[in-house]
Amino acid sequence: xxxxxxxxxxMGIGMAHNLLRAGHKLTIYNRTPGKAAELxxxxxxxxxxxxxxxxxxxxxxxxxxxxxxxEAVVFGKNGLAAGLSEKAIHASSSTISIALSKQLDSExxxxxxxxxxxxxxxxxxxxxxxxxxVILGGKSDEVDxxxxxxxxxxxxxxxxxxxxxxxxxxxxxxxxxIGSMLESFxxxxxxxxxxxxxxxxxxxxxxxxxGSPVYRTYGTNAADRNFDPAGFALRLxxxxxSLVLDAGRELQAPMPIASVVRDQLTxxxxxxxxxxxxxSLSLVAARxxxxx
Numbered sequence: 001x002x003x004x005x006x007x008x009x010x011m012g013i014g015m016a017h018n019l020l021r022a023g024h025k026l027t028i029y030n031r032t033p034g035k036a037a038e039l040x041x042x043x044x045x046x047x048x049x050x051x052x053x054x055x056x057x058x059x060x061x062x063x064x065x066x067x068x069x070x071e072a073v074v075f076g077k078n079g080l081a082a083g084l085s086e087k088a089i090h091a092s093s094s095t096i097s098i099a100l101s102k103q104l105d106s107e108x109x110x111x112x113x114x115x116x117x118x119x120x121x122x123x124x125x126x127x128x129x130x131x132x133x134v135i136l137g138g139k140s141d142e143v144d145x146x147x148x149x150x151x152x153x154x155x156x157x158x159x160x161x162x163x164x165x166x167x168x169x170x171x172x173x174x175x176x177x178i179g180s181m182l183e184s185f186x187x188x189x190x191x192x193x194x195x196x197x198x199x200x201x202x203x204x205x206x207x208x209x210x211g212s213p214v215y216r217t218y219g220t221n222a223a224d225r226n227f228d229p230a231g232f233a234l235r236l237x238x239x240x241x242s243l244v245l246d247a248g249r250e251l252q253a254p255m256p257i258a259s260v261v262r263d264q265l266t267x268x269x270x271x272x273x274x275x276x277x278x279x280s281l282s283l284v285a286a287r288x289x290x291x292x
Contacts, residue, residue: 001025003149004057006050006073006080007094008035010231011120012063014127015093015153019061020044022152029053050074051083059149060084061118063093066239067100074104086112091146093118095175095236097243098250101165105138114142117164118150119171123217123231131155137167169251172244178214179241179261182278185222186264186285193291199223221279228276235274237281238265 001024005016008030016039020026026044028036029052036046047053050073054060060080064070070092074080084090090108092101092115101117108115116138126132132154136143143159150157160170185206189199203223207216221227241262248255264284271287273280286292 001149002056002058003027004029004047004053004060004080005044005063006030006053006060007063007069008032008039009063009065010124011093011122011127013039014124014129015061015063015120015132016044017042017128018130018153019149022149024149024152027053027057049078049083050076050080051078054080054083054088054090055085057084057088059089059091059146061091061093061149065094065236067096070094070096070100070104075107081107081111081113084108084111084113087114089114089116089142089145091116091118091149093120095119095171095240095243096168098165098168098172098247101168105164114139115164116142116146117167118146119167120154121171121174122154125231127153133158135160135167135170137161137170138164169247172240172247175237175240176244176255176258176261178218179237179265179278179281180257181215182218182222182281183261183264183285185219186282189222189282190285190289190291193286194289218279221277222282225282226277227273227280230275230277232278233274234265234268234276234278234280237278238262238269238274241265 003024004027006029020042027047028039028044029047029050030036105115119135120132122132134150134154134157136159160167192199192202200223203219241258245258267284
């Protein structure tokens with residue numbers, strides 16, 4: 001299949017590698033050209049613009065940081081939408097707002113193009129190892145067309161709704177759950193330290209109790225204070241919790257815990273933690289408890 005991939009950040013580069021490994025013909029674009037070199041060596045073709053990358057593609061993936069980046073790449077000068085053929089599909093794996101997902105669906109439809117939301121769960125190492133969870137939302141025939149590519153980049157795929165934005169709602173809710181888990185770890189770790197209990201002992205019990213790889217990864221990072229380099233930057237966690245609160249307002253679903261997590265993440269940002277790993281949220285509770 002002729003596939004375009006736009007956005008070769010920490011997540012995108014692993015996803016693009018797996019599309020190549022699955023035998024797809026890949027054209028890539030990244031704002032920083034140097035990141036394309038290893039994919040070019042593996043057989044990908046680099047494009048100078050998103051428009052050029054999307055030209056001739058049956059499906060164009062995008063994996064970008066936020067709403068602003070997606071809007072610029074899709075609708076900006078020499079953007080993806082300008083190059084995508086009629087009936088071709090834009091599959092967006094970015095974590096974006098419900099509002100933007102609805103706009104993408106509408107704008108692509110007005111051009112005779114198709115749109116599927118395809119956000120993913122997993123950190124960069126999971127992207128490289130083809131262990132992502134892929135969430136698909138959109139019309140059934142469009143989702144069916146994207147399914148083989150989802151299987152090439154992830155270990156399991158979930159189809160969650162006939163409207164593309166429903167997949168974005170699920171992704172935002174999932175990231176809220178991760179943020180809430182980290183805030184719980186942060187408060188519990190601070191309590192354990194005040195009680196002179198080794199946080200690693202507490203973590204070992206929690207891993208047996210919950211048996212979650214997400215608990216293991218983030219909890220271990222927090223216990224070890226392994227925050228740099230970031231697998232997922234804290235500033236992006238704040239962006240996602242803000243988006244889930246926006247979704248809650250739009251859908252009239254109060255989310256009081258999300259408000260607490262947002263405020264704690266804001267406190268972390270005020271202490272210069274934006275580029276540290278999301279697990280560095282644990283430092284906020286430690287400071288509040290008078291700990292180093």
